[in-house]
Amino acid sequence: MKKRLYLELENCIGCRSCLAACTQCGGHEQRNRNYVYDVNPLVNRQTMPLMCLHCVNPACARSCPAQAIQIHETGAVLSALVEKCIGCQNCTIACPYGIPKFDTEQNLMYKCDLCIDRTKDGIPPMCESVCPSNTLQWLTDEEIEAKNQQFNLDNGKWVTSMPYLEGETNVRVNLPGILQGVTKLF
Amino acid sequence: MQEVNTKAPRDQFFKEIENVRHPNETLVKTHCSYCGMQCGMNLRVNTKTNQIIGVEPRYDWPVTVGKMCPKGVTAYQQTNHPDRILKPLIRDDASLKGTQKGFREATWEEAYDLIAKKFTELQQQYGKDALSVFSGVSMTNEKCYLTGKFARVALGTRYIDYNGRFCMSSAAGGFLRSFGVDRGSTLPWTDIHETDCLFIAGSNTAECHPTSMFRVWHVQERGGYLIVADPRETPIARRADVHLDLRPGTDLALANGILNLLIQAGYVDEDFVGNHTNGFEETKELVKQFTPEYTSQITGVAPEKIIRAAEIYGKAPNAVVMFARGVEQQHKGVDNVSAYTNMALVTGKIGRPKSGVATFTGQGNGQGGREHGQKSDLLPGYRKLTNPEHVREVCQVWGIPPEEMPQPGVSAYEMFELMEQKTIRGLYLLCSNPAVSAPNQNFIRRALKNLDFMVCADFYLSESAEFADVILPSVTWSEDEGTVTNLEGRIIKINKAQEPLGESKPDWQIQVELAERLGRGKYFSHLQTARDVADEFRLASKGGYADYYGATWDKIDKQDGVFWPCKDEADPGTPHMFLDKKFYHPDGKAKICALPYRPPAEEPDEEYPLRLTTGRVVYHYLSGNQTRRIQFLRDMCPEAYVEVHPETAAKYQIEHEEVVRLYTRRGEAEYKVKITEAIRKDTVFVPYHFGHDQSINLLTIDALDPMSRMPEFKACAAQIEKREKRAVQ
Ligand code: SF4
Ligand code: SF4
Ligand code: SF4
Numbered sequence: 069m070k071k072r073l074y075l076e077l078e079n080c081i082g083c084r085s086c087l088a089a090c091t092q093c094g095g096h097e098q099r100n101r102n103y104v105y106d107v108n109p110l111v112n113r114q115t116m117p118l119m120c121l122h123c124v125n126p127a128c129a130r131s132c133p134a135q136a137i138q139i140h141e142t143g144a145v146l147s148a149l150v151e152k153c154i155g156c157q158n159c160t161i162a163c164p165y166g167i168p169k170f171d172t173e174q175n176l177m178y179k180c181d182l183c184i185d186r187t188k189d190g191i192p193p194m195c196e197s198v199c200p201s202n203t204l205q206w207l208t209d210e211e212i213e214a215k216n217q218q219f220n221l222d223n224g225k226w227v228t229s230m231p232y233l234e235g236e237t238n239v240r241v242n243l244p245g246i247l248q249g250v251t252k253l254f
Numbered sequence: 255m256q257e258v259n260t261k262a263p264r265d266q267f268f269k270e271i272e273n274v275r276h277p278n279e280t281l282v283k284t285h286c287s288y289c290g291m292q293c294g295m296n297l298r299v300n301t302k303t304n305q306i307i308g309v310e311p312r313y314d315w316p317v318t319v320g321k322m323c324p325k326g327v328t329a330y331q332q333t334n335h336p337d338r339i340l341k342p343l344i345r346d347d348a349s350l351k352g353t354q355k356g357f358r359e360a361t362w363e364e365a366y367d368l369i370a371k372k373f374t375e376l377q378q379q380y381g382k383d384a385l386s387v388f389s390g391v392s393m394t395n396e397k398c399y400l401t402g403k404f405a406r407v408a409l410g411t412r413y414i415d416y417n418g419r420f421c422m423s424s425a426a427g428g429f430l431r432s433f434g435v436d437r438g439s440t441l442p443w444t445d446i447h448e449t450d451c452l453f454i455a456g457s458n459t460a461e462c463h464p465t466s467m468f469r470v471w472h473v474q475e476r477g478g479y480l481i482v483a484d485p486r487e488t489p490i491a492r493r494a495d496v497h498l499d500l501r502p503g504t505d506l507a508l509a510n511g512i513l514n515l516l517i518q519a520g521y522v523d524e525d526f527v528g529n530h531t532n533g534f535e536e537t538k539e540l541v542k543q544f545t546p547e548y549t550s551q552i553t554g555v556a557p558e559k560i561i562r563a564a565e566i567y568g569k570a571p572n573a574v575v576m577f578a579r580g581v582e583q584q585h586k587g588v589d590n591v592s593a594y595t596n597m598a599l600v601t602g603k604i605g606r607p608k609s610g611v612a613t614f615t616g617q618g619n620g621q622g623g624r625e626h627g628q629k630s631d632l633l634p635g636y637r638k639l640t641n642p643e644h645v646r647e648v649c650q651v652w653g654i655p656p657e658e659m660p661q662p663g664v665s666a667y668e669m670f671e672l673m674e675q676k677t678i679r680g681l682y683l684l685c686s687n688p689a690v691s692a693p694n695q696n697f698i699r700r701a702l703k704n705l706d707f708m709v710c711a712d713f714y715l716s717e718s719a720e721f722a723d724v725i726l727p728s729v730t731w732s733e734d735e736g737t738v739t740n741l742e743g744r745i746i747k748i749n750k751a752q753e754p755l756g757e758s759k760p761d762w763q764i765q766v767e768l769a770e771r772l773g774r775g776k777y778f779s780h781l782q783t784a785r786d787v788a789d790e791f792r793l794a795s796k797g798g799y800a801d802y803y804g805a806t807w808d809k810i811d812k813q814d815g816v817f818w819p820c821k822d823e824a825d826p827g828t829p830h831m832f833l834d835k836k837f838y839h840p841d842g843k844a845k846i847c848a849l850p851y852r853p854p855a856e857e858p859d860e861e862y863p864l865r866l867t868t869g870r871v872v873y874h875y876l877s878g879n880q881t882r883r884i885q886f887l888r889d890m891c892p893e894a895y896v897e898v899h900p901e902t903a904a905k906y907q908i909e910h911e912e913v914v915r916l917y918t919r920r921g922e923a924e925y926k927v928k929i930t931e932a933i934r935k936d937t938v939f940v941p942y943h944f945g946h947d948q949s950i951n952l953l954t955i956d957a958l959d960p961m962s963r964m965p966e967f968k969a970c971a972a973q974i975e976k977r978e979k980r981a982v983q
Contacts, residue, residue, distance in 0.1 A: 078493075079467075079468075079471050081460035081461075081464060081467055081489040081490075081872075082460075082489060082872070083323050083324055083460070083461070083464050083872045084324055084872075084873075084890060085321075085322060085323050085324045085326075085327055085464070087324070087886075088324040088327040088328055088886050089322070089327050091886070092308055092309055092310075092327065094274070094276060109930070110900070110910065110929050110930060110931065111930070111931045111932070112487060112492055112930075112931065112932050113487065113488060113489045113492050113930075113932055114492060115489075185274065186274055189272075189274075191271060191272065191273070191274055192271065194311075197311040197313070197320045197321070198311060198320065198321055198322045198323075198326075198327055199321065200321045200322070200323055200464035200465040200466075200467050200468060201460070201464070201467040201468055201471060202467075202468040202471060202472075246475070247474055247475075247493070250474070250475065250476075250477050251477050252477045252479070253450050253476065253477040253478055253479075254450070254569050254570070254571070
């Protein structure tokens with residue numbers, strides 16, 4: 069069954085295990101491809117991962133003059149093809165979250181490919197596999213829908229990936245606030 | 255043939271996932287080298303070079319289901335690291351002690367000859383007890399067991415102790431007093447997410463035991479409660495339903511205050527207390543004075559929060575009380591442990607699934623390593639050196655007459671005092687880095703320099719190795735096999751993924767060969783493999799409290815680990831303790847302890863108005879000797895820093911990232927300031943993973959717990975002084 073990456077931002081503990089694990093995936097050449105931010109470092113310890121959301125109609129690929137960014141049949145938006153990328157960095161500017169990273173030595177863009185080595189065979193990506201807090205989860209649409217129901221709050225705001233930040237994405241995000249709708253046991 | 259499924263039960267987090275298989279690669283199932291979580295992992299081994307090249311999650315490990323913190327993900331990089339010591343090293347010029355200089359490569363023969371000569375000379379001149387062994391628990395049970403035997407049988411010295419004194423000894427002392435047995439958790443970790451209330455004191459869980467966090471968050475997602483007691487708003491405290499932001503070193507008052515409220519509000523389980531405990535009336539009397547107001551005066555926590563926390567814990571159908579070094583590394587650490595344990599005993603929330611008491615064991619084998627004879631007064635199976643029956647049992651396995659068994663020695667910190675006084679003249683140090691991790695470093699380093707002869711076995715040249723005359727290259731965890739006991743009390747199997755690098759050898763082999771040199775080969779020479787040691791060790795533990803006899807490597811494999819006690823082949827082990835409500839004191843009852851409050855050994859005053867507390871960051875492990883060498887971890891946290899509240903910073907007119915001088919009565923160091931509102935205004939925090947002049951233990955106090963001999967790392971009085979801003983490079 070098709071699974072998606074799902075982000076429960078409230079859970080993040082800032083351990084950056086996802087970044088360490090990213091370097092471990094085949095073809096990632098020991099470079100990590102995503103980001104973890106301290107939300108308000110002088111105030112508290114809140115952190116959140118910023119991962120490529122694998123847009124259905126990705127701005128990065130659209131902006132690429134060399135068609136170096138391919139979309140895999142699973143929906144994963146792949147890293148730039150070495151032979152095609154001309155190093156113009158249009159993609160980094162086009163992406164609403166500034167996801168694609170740039171290797172100045174190789175003059176090559178590299179980005180999250182959703183561990184395509186793994187996910188093409190239904191194996192969860194490295195970041196999700198190791199995430200100790202379940203901020204990153206690998207779920208079926210049914211499971212995501214169940215979460216949607218569970219956390220459907222009065223204000224209708226804390227709903228998974230809605231409204232989409234930039235068009236529809238393959239990765240789904242739940243913004244901080246999951247505990248607001250929880251009924252306490254006693 | 256149908257395989258009988260004897261695996262541990264799976265929970266909702268468990269998913270059947272096949273691992274990625276790359277060509278020319280095999281996966282070796284094992285566990286992380288670092289903390290007590292002992293997360294499952296697969297090491298990726300290149301089948302052509304036979305070298306470890308990476309890591310792959312171990313989805314099939316029921317406790318951690320593939321999850322790892324960044325230390326675990328990068329742990330494999332230790333094995334073939336350029337800093338590995340590949341050959342024995344000898345330093346002829348003792349004046350260079352305390353530096354990395356003057357070491358030359360030597361053969362094992364030469365190193366053994368020198369050690370045997372020096373050890374023999376010292377013992378001939380000053381007696382058997384002139385030698386000492388200082389060990390650690392980041393190694394297998396087999397190694398821990400043999401180290402105890404090596405000290406007592408090969409060296410014949412009473413002076414052996416280990417770094418658990420700086421880690422788990424207060425938890426051990428508290429559990430022994432309350433339950434009569436010291437197993438770090440009374441329930442398996444797979445219960446934790448199903449409880450209704452987690453009361454977590456003095457544990458920065460998200461950084462120190464990160465892979466517990468998915469279970470912790472799940473309690474809240476289900477509508478359960480999370481209560482956290484910590485002077486800092488750590489990532490786990492940030493989301494707590496109640497954050498008890500207490501002053502460092504005041505846990506005992508907080509625990510007494512909550513107990514008082516539980517009793518006053520009628521949450522006492524009268525049946526349980528009457529039938530299965532002692533000490534209730536006395537304790538009830540004692541805690542009466544700990545009204546919310548009085549407790550608040552001592553702890554600095556608002557009375558409403560204390561009341562709310564007690565109400566939640568009291569109401570919860572099931573609850574788990576958990577704690578860690580924050581409460582244990584105090585000069586009343588044992589009392590703190592018993593006081594928090596009182597909460598479970600008085601309300602009867604123990605001895606059943608989803609309820610109980612647990613400590614977050616710090617070191618990988620912090621549990622197993624303290625049970626089998628590395629402690630100054632203990633023998634394998636948690637037997638006591640002071641009990642003649644116990645001594646006889648162990649002597650039978652070892653083949654020595656009871657008269658030859660040395661007397662109990664002294665605790666870790668006290669060994670350094672004896673080195674300073676020249677009572678101890680020689681040291682064999684392994685698996686530990688006290689030149690970073692012990693308190694009052696100026697004294698510790700002086701003591702190490704004062705030794706006539708020191709041997710250090712390590713795989714990297716640690717800060718402590720800088721004081722050695724001989725360094726023996728040992729192996730990393732991935733180059734040997736054996737068992738480890740994780741924080742649940744589950745015995746698990748570490749597997750070998752690669753042959754030892756260079757000429758390095760496992761510690762057990764070093765000890766067997768050294769024993770032979772010292773003329774004690776007949777007690778050791780039969781131990782030719784790790785499994786030989788394992789078999790002898792299981793036998794030596796047989797009949798003790800921590801009975802491992804039935805925990806064969808086969809059974810561990812079949813059952814996904816075995817919880818001790820496990821007495822024989824048929825015994826599946828004991829995931830839940832005290833289900834029969836039988837405790838391990840002679841009368842079968844647990845002890846509710848009446849514990850008068852004592853303030854920290856050093857309270858703030860005019861000269862030193864701040865409270866200094868220490869702890870960890872997620873990127874580093876213990877003294878940092880391993881993790882500071884891993885690029886990713888170093889990039890994430892390259893140096894120590896001091897956390898200061900903005901109001902406090904304003905008072906001292908210091909800014910974020912400014913370098914300040916921090917000092918106490920014992921020492922000083924310079925740190926970059928990290929401003930954060932997530933700390934009390936009267937408290938500053940420095941992580942302890944850094945060496946040399948960055949070591950916060952230059953400043954910490956050597957006040958020891960009277961029972962566990964644990965130093966008070968978590969509270970002392972300090973002062974900050976402004977420095978000129980460090981020039982921008
Ligand atoms: S691994 Fe998970 S908890 Fe850790 S930083 Fe990444 S998203 Fe956050
Ligand atoms: S998030 Fe950015 S990098 Fe990822 S697919 Fe969308 S546009 Fe491209
Ligand atoms: S350090 Fe601890 S939590 Fe992190 S991966 Fe290793 S065992 Fe797991």
